[in-house]
Amino acid sequence: xxxxxxxxxxxxxxxxxxxxxxxxxxxxxxxxxxxxxxxxxxxxxxxxxxxxxxxxxxxxxxxxxxxxxxxxxxxxxxx
Numbered sequence: 001x002x003x004x005x006x007x008x009x010x011x012x013x014x015x016x017x018x019x020x021x022x023x024x025x026x027x028x029x030x031x032x033x034x035x036x037x038x039x040x041x042x043x044x045x046x047x048x049x050x051x052x053x054x055x056x057x058x059x060x061x062x063x064x065x066x067x068x069x070x071x072x073x074x075x076x077x078x079x
Contacts, residue, residue: 004032004033004034004035004072005024005034005035006034006035006037007020007021007024007034007035007036007037008037009021009036009037009038010037010038010039017038017045018045018048021036021045021073022049022052024073025049025053025056025057025073025075028073028075029075030075030076030077030078031074031075032074032075033058033072033073033074033075034072034073035062035070035071035072035073036069036070036071036072036073037068037069037070038068038069038070038071039067039068039069040065040069041064041065041069042069042071046059046071049073053079055076055077056075056076056077056078056079057073057074057075057076058072058073058074058076059071059072059073060072060074
């Protein structure tokens with residue numbers, strides 16, 4: 001199985017990050033995943049994802065700071 005795509009949002013202005021991540025989530029086929037790389041804990045994103053697309057995505061931390069966070073986001077089911 002190939003490695004998941006890495007989406008590193010650290011170079012982006014904070015205001016653009018959630019939009020980009022949601023765009024990646026929306027086109028992700030069921031069963032596929034990507035790795036989000038961020039400069040802080042993206043827990044607020046997790047809550048937003050659950051609120052707006054509840055149950056569609058899995059979320060697992062691969063690395064938890066202190067300067068880099070990596071989260072595997074997997075499409076569990078279609079909308």
